Amino acid sequence: MNTTPLYRQLAHHYLDAIRSGTLKTGERFPSIRLMMEKHAVSLSTAVQVCRELEDYGVLEARPRSGNYIRQPDNVPKPVPPAPLDTGVYVGIHEQVSSVLKAGQRANIKVNFASAYCAPELYPLKILQDHMIKALRQDQQLLGKPGSTCGNLALRNTLARRALTAKTNVSAEKIVITHGATEAINLALRAVTQPGDTVAVESPTFYGLLQILESLSLRVLEVPATAHSGINLFALEKLLLGPEPIRALIVIPNLQNPLGSIMPDANKARLVQLCAEYRTVLIEDDTYGDLVDTDQPLSTLKHWDRTDNLIYCASLNKTLAPGMRLGWISAGRWHERVEMLKHTQSRGCETLSQLAVSAFMKTPSYERYLRRLRKTLTQQRQQMSAAILRYFPSGTCVSNPRGGTLLWVELPPRYSSMMLFQEALKVGIQISPGDIFSNAQRFDHFVRIGCGAPYSPRIDEALATLGQILKNQC
Incomplete structure (x- = not known):
């Protein structure tokens, strides 16, 4: 209350x-x-x-x-508690909004800030055909409201596919959402109250920081690495601290922006830690299907024995961004999530759910994913080689095992925010490292999206970024 x-x-x-x-x-x-x-x-x-x-x-x-x-000369902001040794409480981070707005206002010619694939890599024609078929089968489809929890056929399809990742969820306890963003919003609203403390990986996706801010939640950043994800030693020290941590949000497979994949032993230990300290674990599995393997990686949900985990996922990055389809399996919080979904946005539209469900049931879906993974691997390799070729000596590039993102570490004397501002002037957009943390630890890091096929235009843009950096010093 x-x-x-x-x-x-x-x-x-x-x-x-x-x-x-x-x-x-x-x-x-x-x-x-x-x-x-x-x-x-x-x-x-x-x-x-x-x-x-x-x-x-x-x-x-x-x-x-x-x-x-009147002009607010100095509008006060919430004062966070004193920082802990292994993490830091953070308040509102205005740079996220200013960076996004600056990108929207600019005349962008090459966009490296996007985490999506290029439109031509998605199976758009197949999905359109399935939509047409669904409309022919039910000509009144668009005149009917969708179910709050979503189309049962799609929920059954998602539940069956989850089994391949050793994840057992019930179709009856799945809620289809407007992407992972709504799923995480629902998860947080179901288990927290304003003022509660929520832990995240650091760095983490800037959109998550915006969600937490909008819900008036305190944020505790826990160090993470591109090698194995969240630092469990640092997390346990924080869990032992004086402030209770109500929830923890992690991306165990292809973390954004690091691209890290948690080892199975770490996944099992993380689930156990959260259960011991009664911290609700929220898993974001948006990128799991983009891992470079035909054998799906295990989710955190696989190790959940106490129903202390809320599983969130999305098809935005893997299938069709324009459909904005995600889902949540909230376990013991299902009834509350269903109620929150109904009050927040009602059901998602049915047509896209029917098309996606029909496609995912066919062998063509797995063939499509294999082609996409292969294409993305090639694009990441080409982008990484070009970055190392054009950027200043001492630049390091992550080597993720899948996905569309590279996490680039510049030599400490270079500023990603300055690179962002100068690049916009010539029509190139990047994601500066500062927006992935409220603690301002990552100014010499840049997230580069590799979702578009490599081309002379992209090569020229990377060369331009390298020259801008070299002009800084």
Whole structure:
């Protein structure tokens, strides 16, 4: 239960709107009467909201005119607890949003920031054919609402495929989601309350940091390496610390951005640790099907004996980004996740689910995955060789066993943020290392996407990035 006073909750609601620019400087603030009606609060509560915002310095009263938004000279941010020795609590990281917006505004010619494959690598024609067939079979399909949990045929298909990765999930306890982003949102909302502490790998996917911030959760970063993923020794020290860790989110297979794969022994130990310390383990298996092997790697779920793990996955990177299909198997939290899904977004549309289910049941799906993995391996190798050829001496490139991403370490004197800014000027987009952590540990790292077939245009863009770096010193 949220114990924050109602007036303070409403004040923070409006404060967030001011920070985001929804309420702009100089605009009139809602009147006391309107707040009473809109939020069903008393006169005293509405007045306290205004006083709270005045104390923050974002509201000013104008005689005979009302309250107006003023320029927030120094809008206070949440103060995190003192850092621990092996990790660090972090607050809001504004660079993530600024980097993404800068990329959207620029005239991008070559995009190395994307984790997706090029559109031509996906089986789009096959999926279109399955969609047409589904519409012919049920001409009223688009006029029917989808189930909250998703199409049962697709859920059955996903449950059967999970068995090949030694993962036993029930189709009845799978919920289809709008990608892994919604799945992780649902998982966190099901097991946490605002103010709870959630641990993540460091570095980690910047989108996860945004999710955690949006849910008002404290973030504890745990060191991870490109060799074996999260540092279990550091994690155990943090679990022994004074602050309870409510949940831990990890990507065990092809971690983003490191590309690491956790050894099976580490996976088993991680599941055991979280069970011992009653920390809910949330697994993101978005990239598992892109590992360079026909034999699927084991998931963390395989070692879960206490139903302490929530499994999230996505087809966005492997099959069709435009369909935004993901899924979650929440175990003992299934009923709550189903309720949250219904209130948050209702069911996902059915047509794409039917098409995907039909395709995944055929032998063609496995053949497609094998071709995709082979293509991505070649593209990563070509990109890696070019980076080492063009970038400054001392640059190191990760060697992931699959996927679309390379984690590039520049010599310490180089700044990835400066590279990002200069590259945008010539139409090249990258992902600077700083956005993968709120602790500002990775400014001399860059994430490079390898989802597009290698071409003279890509080669020229990498050469340009190398020259920009060399011009820094």
